[in-house]
Amino acid sequence: MTKRDKGVKISAGTDQIADLTRAYPRLIDEFGYFVNDCGFTTIDAIRSATIIAAEPIGEQERIGTISKVKKQTC
Known part of the structure; x- marks a missing residue:
């Protein structure tokens, strides 16, 4: 059983962009x-870079999901 199976949340993210012709190649x-x-699953991978990534920085109420009350930040 993996740590993820035991409920550990895994957040995706990277600081490194090696190929500037791709928007977010490492991610x-x-x-x-x-x-x-x-x-x-594909949706779990997407969640790892959205809502799960927002939780450790305490921003899940503001970013990480789509909602009428959240501000667009792109």
């Missing part, structure tokens, strides 16, 4: 790794 690669090698 997209990380999604592929999560799905292909770690058993995540």
Whole structure:
């Protein structure tokens, strides 16, 4: 049983952009790794970079999901 199976939340994210011709190459690669090698569903991989990534910084009420009361930040 993995730590993820035990309820540990895994947040995706990267600071490194190696190929400037791709918008977020390392994050997209990380999604592929999560799905292909770690058993995540596609939606779980997306959540790892949205709502789950917002929780550790205490911003889940403001960012990480789509809602009428949340401000667009792109």
